[in-house]
Amino acid sequence: MKKLKRSARLVEMTQYLLVRPHSLIPLTTFAERYGSAKSSISEDLAIIKEVFEEEGLGELHTLAGAAGGVKFTPKVPKAASMHILEEIRQVLEQPDRLLPGGYLYMSDILGQPNLINEVGKLFATAFADRELDVVMTVETKGIPLAYATASFLNLPVVIVRRDNRVTEGSAVSINYVSGSTKRIQTMTLGRRALKEQSKVLIIDDFMRAGGTIQGMIDLLREFKASVEGVGVLIESAEVDEHLIEDYISVAKLTAADPKTKQISVVPGNYFEERGAVQ
Numbered sequence: 001m002k003k004l005k006r007s008a009r010l011v012e013m014t015q016y017l018l019v020r021p022h023s024l025i026p027l028t029t030f031a032e033r034y035g036s037a038k039s040s041i042s043e044d045l046a047i048i049k050e051v052f053e054e055e056g057l058g059e060l061h062t063l064a065g066a067a068g069g070v071k072f073t074p075k076v077p078k079a080a081s082m083h084i085l086e087e088i089r090q091v092l093e094q095p096d097r098l099l100p101g102g103y104l105y106m107s108d109i110l111g112q113p114n115l116i117n118e119v120g121k122l123f124a125t126a127f128a129d130r131e132l133d134v135v136m137t138v139e140t141k142g143i144p145l146a147y148a149t150a151s152f153l154n155l156p157v158v159i160v161r162r163d164n165r166v167t168e169g170s171a172v173s174i175n176y177v178s179g180s181t182k183r184i185q186t187m188t189l190g191r192r193a194l195k196e197q198s199k200v201l202i203i204d205d206f207m208r209a210g211g212t213i214q215g216m217i218d219l220l221r222e223f224k225a226s227v228e229g230v231g232v233l234i235e236s237a238e239v240d241e242h243l244i245e246d247y248i249s250v251a252k253l254t255a256a257d258p259k260t261k262q263i264s265v266v267p268g269n270y271f272e273e274r275g276a277v278q
Helices: 006-018 027-034 038-055 078-092 113-126 143-153 211-221 269-274
Strands: 058-063 069-074 134-138 157-160 171-177 184-190 199-207 226-236 248-257 262-267
Touching (some): 157 184, 262 269
Parallel strands (some): 199 226, 226 248
Antiparallel strands (some): 171 184
């Protein structure tokens, strides 16, 4: 039990909520933690709720009753979402990012914790109302983005491997057609990595035709799991039709000319169709 001044208590309560998103926290937890009456805790939470909403940090929901408490849901306002998109566009449209074969260099972007955390919060906003058990991605470049998303949804991460590893134990492997190379490749997932009938959110860094994501969907059928959402950082507009119809993208690559080195990135359907939090 900690005896803190109210100002200090507000700071610590805020931090406690921020690192436990989507978790129902009973008022008793705070009352016992700080040796304060529930009425005082309720007043503190009202202040925190107001600041969260005014500053666009998210929503603080109060559930009444004996089994009630408070739950923090991270949300990104529309203005902040556009700011994140603009930052991504400025970085991606640099001419030296275009590699031979028309590929776009993205590894450094995926290695920037601050930017990837902001994108993870976008996905957490988009899928906040879905009932989910895990966040899934395929190795390797999508891993940072998956972990960022999972941290704001308070969910575990499941990583699909390109090959079977002894340390994974028994595994399920399938073949799939890569959307970029059109070659047959293999992906595998350990039996112990995912419970049957799990509700899964798939996150990936880049989608051309959607072959890799479709492969993960096919793999999940072997676990009797359901796909509750698909989020991609960047989708390519160079294909006539994606294999995946229901997905959310943050940005769309509309041009990547190897001769002129011109790269064009526009808002993804996160902004066009679903809309962000106002």
